[in-house]
Amino acid sequence: MLDFIIQQPIIAALVALAGLGIIFGALLGFAAEKFKIEGDPVIEQIDELLPQTQCGQCGFPGCRPYAESIANGDEINKCPPGGQSTINAIANLLDVPAPELDQEHGQEAEVKSVAYIREAECIGCTKCIQACPVDAILGAAKLMHTVIVDECTGCDLCVEPCPVDCIDMLPVEAGIKEWQWPAPPLPNGLIASDKTHNDSNHEDAA
Amino acid sequence: MQEVAVILVSSVLINNYVLVQFLGLCPFMGVSKKLESAIGMSAATTFVLTLTAMVSYVVDRAVLIPLELEYLRTISFIMVIAAVVQFTKMFIEKTSPLLYRVLGVFLPLITTNCAVLGVALQNAAKPLSFAHASLYGFGAGAGFSLVLILFSAMRERLAAADIPQPFEGAAIAMITAGLMSLAFMGFGGLV
Numbered sequence: 241m242l243d244f245i246i247q248q249p250i251i252a253a254l255v256a257l258a259g260l261g262i263i264f265g266a267l268l269g270f271a272a273e274k275f276k277i278e279g280d281p282v283i284e285q286i287d288e289l290l291p292q293t294q295c296g297q298c299g300f301p302g303c304r305p306y307a308e309s310i311a312n313g314d315e316i317n318k319c320p321p322g323g324q325s326t327i328n329a330i331a332n333l334l335d336v337p338a339p340e341l342d343q344e345h346g347q348e349a350e351v352k353s354v355a356y357i358r359e360a361e362c363i364g365c366t367k368c369i370q371a372c373p374v375d376a377i378l379g380a381a382k383l384m385h386t387v388i389v390d391e392c393t394g395c396d397l398c399v400e401p402c403p404v405d406c407i408d409m410l411p412v413e414a415g416i417k418e419w420q421w422p423a424p425p426l427p428n429g430l431i432a433s434d435k436t437h438n439d440s441n442h443e444d445a446a
Numbered sequence: 447m448q449e450v451a452v453i454l455v456s457s458v459l460i461n462n463y464v465l466v467q468f469l470g471l472c473p474f475m476g477v478s479k480k481l482e483s484a485i486g487m488s489a490a491t492t493f494v495l496t497l498t499a500m501v502s503y504v505v506d507r508a509v510l511i512p513l514e515l516e517y518l519r520t521i522s523f524i525m526v527i528a529a530v531v532q533f534t535k536m537f538i539e540k541t542s543p544l545l546y547r548v549l550g551v552f553l554p555l556i557t558t559n560c561a562v563l564g565v566a567l568q569n570a571a572k573p574l575s576f577a578h579a580s581l582y583g584f585g586a587g588a589g590f591s592l593v594l595i596l597f598s599a600m601r602e603r604l605a606a607a608d609i610p611q612p613f614e615g616a617a618i619a620m621i622t623a624g625l626m627s628l629a630f631m632g633f634g635g636l637v
Contacts, residue, residue, distance in 0.1 A: 245513070249515075252513045252514070252515060256515055257518065257521070259509075264525060268536075280543070282543050
């Protein structure tokens with residue numbers, strides 16, 4: 241058999257190449273099964289960076305749908321609760337330039353706040369409970385409601401539906417745990433002389 | 447032991463595939479803009495080069511030479527390379543999706559990296575043992591990684607440097623690559 245194949249160079253070539261092709265094809269098929277990917281892992285990583293307020297200010301029903309949309313090429317600057325720091329983190333992850341926050345979707349809150357229900361005024365309508373995306377409001381129909389502070393993400397969505405306007409957004413007091421050293425001032429260049437050097441060059445060019 | 451050192455020095459420095467033999471210039475220019483992606487590309491290419499050197503050696507000695515089909519080397523080695531690259535692509539996509547995104551089109555393009563085919567063909571032309579052939583492939587990959595990482599580090603600095611306008615962008619990159627090539631030619635008399 242082998243002798244016959246060697247004596248027929250064309251058949252030998254065909255057998256060799258076809259055999260190699262079949263072996264590599266089988267190996268690749270096996271590898272494809274072994275290294276199968278479930279879902280897009282980048283979505284998970286983007287989702288972790290988003291603030292998980294589930295507020296819907298980006299126009300998507302929650303943080304995960306927005307993460308999926310970003311992975312498919314959507315703008316990364318639609319998340320006001322996350323603010324510039326989230327945009328920078330996502331830009332860093334995806335290796336793209338970081339844009340400014342899109343004002344159309346809202347403004348970045350200066351300080352973190354939580355909802356507070358003035359319980360004496362609450363009529364127990366449950367409308368705020370339905371509006372809350374993270375289920376942080378506790379209460380039942382015709383009974384007083386209250387906010388679980390640790391669960392509240394400060395997304396403002398419960399303020400609008402309240403018929404008696406008894407919900408306030410209160411800033412969270414910065415305690416000793418939240419306090420951080422102020423950031424160092426941004427440098428103008430690598431060293432001080434860089435800046436003046438570049439400036440004089442631009443004048444030369446002009 | 448001495449042979450190992452000689453093979454490594456000769457494939458990394460003296461016969462450097464990029465700067466001395468001018469093979470694989472496409473990823474050398476294409477993926478060298480950022481150090482991070484250059485490191486990823488280096489790792490992927492080294493992996494592919496080593497694996498290709500091994501597999502193509504086996505294919506050459508076990509199939510092509512017994513059947514007297516040496517004239518089919520190019521096409522069968524390209525098949526080997528395509529399969530190995532496809533495997534690497536699946537592996538990276540699974541283990542590091544970010545690197546997969548950063549490398550983008552350059553990952554499947556390793557297939558057309560002529561350094562990979564060059565290593566396989568040169569190995570076939572020399573009477574090497576299996577271990578030496580794989581070592582040669584690894585050395586070629588290490589040499590590629592060395593120059594790609596050095597070059598991308600320089601390009602990152604060049605991006606921030608004050609370059610005369612006519613030389614900005616690709617021009618200064620070509621000049622830098624040329625100077626690096628001159629430097630590597632200097633290793634010529636080492637062994």
